[in-house]
Amino acid sequence: MLGCQRFRGQHSADNISNAYDEVTASYDLTGKVSNVITDNASNMLKAFRLPGFNTEPDSDEEDESEAVDLNHNLPLLTEHDPCFAHSLQLVVKDGFKDAASLNKVLSKAANIVSHVRRSIHATEILEGEKRLQAKVATRWNSELKSVRSLLSVTEKKLQLVPACPQLSAYERNILEELVAILTPFEEAIEFTQGQNSVTASFVIPCIRGLRASLASTPVRYNTKLVSALKLSLLDRRLSAYESRQLFNSASILDPRFKMDWCSGLEAETAKSSFIDMARHAPSTTQETAPAVNPTAPPQPKRSKLFSFMASPQAPVPTSDSDHIIEELGSYLSEPCAPENADPLEFWRSNAAKYPALARLAKRYLGIPASSTPVERLFSIAGKIFRPDRCSLSDAVFHSLMAVKCNGHL
Numbered sequence: 001m002l003g004c005q006r007f008r009g010q011h012s013a014d015n016i017s018n019a020y021d022e023v024t025a026s027y028d029l030t031g032k033v034s035n036v037i038t039d040n041a042s043n044m045l046k047a048f049r050l051p052g053f054n055t056e057p058d059s060d061e062e063d064e065s066e067a068v069d070l071n072h073n074l075p076l077l078t079e080h081d082p083c084f085a086h087s088l089q090l091v092v093k094d095g096f097k098d099a100a101s102l103n104k105v106l107s108k109a110a111n112i113v114s115h116v117r118r119s120i121h122a123t124e125i126l127e128g129e130k131r132l133q134a135k136v137a138t139r140w141n142s143e144l145k146s147v148r149s150l151l152s153v154t155e156k157k158l159q160l161v162p163a164c165p166q167l168s169a170y171e172r173n174i175l176e177e178l179v180a181i182l183t184p185f186e187e188a189i190e191f192t193q194g195q196n197s198v199t200a201s202f203v204i205p206c207i208r209g210l211r212a213s214l215a216s217t218p219v220r221y222n223t224k225l226v227s228a229l230k231l232s233l234l235d236r237r238l239s240a241y242e243s244r245q246l247f248n249s250a251s252i253l254d255p256r257f258k259m260d261w262c263s264g265l266e267a268e269t270a271k272s273s274f275i276d277m278a279r280h281a282p283s284t285t286q287e288t289a290p291a292v293n294p295t296a297p298p299q300p301k302r303s304k305l306f307s308f309m310a311s312p313q314a315p316v317p318t319s320d321s322d323h324i325i326e327e328l329g330s331y332l333s334e335p336c337a338p339e340n341a342d343p344l345e346f347w348r349s350n351a352a353k354y355p356a357l358a359r360l361a362k363r364y365l366g367i368p369a370s371s372t373p374v375e376r377l378f379s380i381a382g383k384i385f386r387p388d389r390c391s392l393s394d395a396v397f398h399s400l401m402a403v404k405c406n407g408h409l
Helices: 013-026 042-047 064-073 084-097 100-118 120-125 140-151 155-159 169-192 200-216 223-237 245-253 264-280 321-333 343-349 355-364 372-384 394-406
Strands: 035-038 078-082
Touching (some): 013 042, 035 042, 078 084, 084 140, 084 169, 084 223, 100 120, 100 140, 169 200, 169 223, 200 223, 200 245, 245 264, 245 355, 264 321, 264 355, 321 355, 343 355, 372 394
Parallel strands (some): 035 078
């Protein structure tokens, strides 16, 4: 965490951009940030479409050769992507908009859960059962968990609760089918909103998995919901992610997936694009520190007066396309790692075997797919900034947040 500060004035794109510039400049990170992930709020999207940022999905009008020259001759252009977890949430909301009958059933289910949670008699009757979960307005998956907890209680036990509304068999079937449809979306959210794990590599496989799930899940009661989900998934919300080299490269560099998410002509195209990216990416030639000889004496530091003269460094070998193709072919020929494996540990142990790919893995697998970890800061902030600490100054609050969030450092 670099900054969690009071934001004064309007939350306009210019003010947000200025606040970002101040924080990065205070840590001497100006021109060094490669990617920024934000939620989909309009002011956040506009803030990172200002000069100095490159938003790939909207860059079709820009001449490609001009973009390459900019990347090589000017400070690093920071690429901006919207939070994938937030985009998934918007897909589900799109599905619920056109499902009026489903929303009525969900409203009834919420009333039952609310009644049971308030009733002392219901608590006694349902003793031994899992406590019914109430939904949270800001998270759709909490509503799914609430429905799942309601369905886990048998009809006979619910009928014993006095003055409690009851689900008909038809309504129960609708909710059971809804759980089957949305469970893959819930899994995709959980895969891509982690904080201390690789998440960017899950974006493309999750999109492909959701598409396959919607096509294969038998639907009888929620046809409008599924149609709206398909339309939003394919055309409105997630299609731009599939065209981003960042997420394609991250999936290829994750030993759990490699290129299993595509096949045929698409696989050849993805492989060619990856090789072309690897051949021109600065990370393959500029991000590796020179090897240190343990027997050689350390180089003496220059005096401050002559610090403008760079210390001599061992030349860093450049990776030509043949070397990258050879590494990639050997890497892809091996079986994929188990799904519970740690891709970062894989690249730590295979850095000598695949040096060019390992450098790319460090570059792409470190990018988060979601801004959810930032949202968690608000929960921490709420515990620090309590009503009885209303005199807490901005500077002390920021320091307390830094100590709490960065204590492991």
